[in-house]
Amino acid sequence: MTKPTLAQPEPVPASRILAVGGMRGGTLVPNDDIIGPINSSDEWITQRTGIRTRARAGREVSVKDLAVGAAEDALAKAELTGADLGAVLVSTVTHFEQTPSLAALVADTIGATPAPAYDISAACAGYCYGIAQADALVRAGTAEHVLVIGVEKMSDFIDPSDRTISFLLGDGAGAAVVSHSETPGIAPTVWGSDGGKADAIYQTRSWLDYRRQEMGEPEPPTPELAEEVSAMTTPTLRQQGPTVFKWVISSMPDIARRAVAAAGLQMSDIDVFLPHQANMRITDQLLKLLKFREDVVVGRDIADTGNTSAASIPLATERLLREGQAKSGDIALQIGFGAGLVYAAQVVVLP
Template identity: 80%
Template structure:
């Protein structure tokens, strides 16, 4: 007896960004407001990071509130409603609950139910991870409109006395609507991970494990070397090994960026806009030198007054460039995310 053949949905030639929206934390926090606990200065932060202010949300504003605001902005710009959305992807590392996912809550809030919805935990590369998945879903015919959101309320995870990362961080959400296209508007993604370097950026909830590894096993929490530090930990906060992260990004990401351009069938001379994860202005400047773009390439520098918003940083930088007229519809952009995991992802996209 002949077995029946499975039927696939009709594939489409490509996908594209239909819109990019954003929402930043309501409060503008200057360097002078945060330098006391870290015994630093406005000048030191500007020189080290390029940040003059960062956006942080009201205490009562939730990560869901940020995500919904950015989603509604993107939907309005795309000329569709939540009811038109087939899939909701939310990249975040600051949604406290493991379940239910933030994506399901956002889908309900925007009227996208019963669209499938799930979260992505890929830190600062999460938005690019989401774009890669949205592109595949649309091209496979599984979805027509996919909403991709990168959102973080980093201020919920800040230790004001930490000099490694906390002074960098801001709050916000960026969202994109991905839909079908007769010509590809999203190129293949170059992505990967290196879990062996997980200790480079981490939450303090895992801090004890890292310190035990440093001191040697077994080390109970009440060991004198650890007791005082453990007693000061009241909730998960972020930490990073700054020099390690800087060296990894500078030594690894230029090659990933070039691979993404090659995967798109283009050369660096074809790239109009460069939108890296807004980690640190010094990192952006070093990447520019090492990748060797055209002299007139437009560069996303949203970090200067928004801060590092992790998964939200690339769509927020994109939204600003388009809103302020620095980049334009049809421009060819290279976006690249990198962060805790360690994880990375890069793809070339045509701006909406």
């Protein structure tokens, strides 16, 4: 007997980003406010990172609040509601609960239930990972509109005395609505990972554990005090800065060139460059190596917002569009890279 053929949804020709929204932490923290514990200066931070302030959210603002704020902004710009969404993807490494997913909580809050919703753990490349998956879902005919959110409340990870990464970090969320299109607005993604370099950026279980194990500090004098201190501490991040810098500069230019080639374009066709907002020195070095046109517009949201990991690329995009530095129809190269180590790059047409 002949087996029946399984039905498949009707694929669509292409996808595009319909709108981008954002929400930043409500407090701008200048360099002068954080230099004491790290024995630094405003001049040192500005010269080495390009950061003047970083946006941070108050204790009353959760990572979910940031994600919902960005989602609502993007949906309003797209003239859609949560009920129009076929899927909700949230990239984050600062949603502490393993389950339920942050995506499911956000989907319920914005009225997207029963759309499928799931989290992506790809750190600073997470937004580009989400765009790649949304593009595939839409083109396969599985969903007409997909919401992609990159969100972090990095201040929940900060050890004020850490000189490796904490002084870089800010809070925020960026969101994009990916929808069907007759012409391609999202080119193929070039992405990957290298877990062999996982110790370049890593998470300690708590500040207390880090100070015990790596700083050689003594244990609290009583078990009761140890329990109390441990309960007050949260996971924190560390990085090997020189290792990360060398990896990005030696590896990411080739990933960027491959992404542009996958789009069938040349570097001279790129109007806007949207790198992960890791460090202004990294951005400047990538610019030199990639040899864009002299008039290329560059995302530099890090100067005022700080490094927001998965949120950094959509927030940089949102700022450029809002301030009129980039415009609808511009061709942008976006590239994310970070803990994992993971990376992803794609060329997109700006909404």
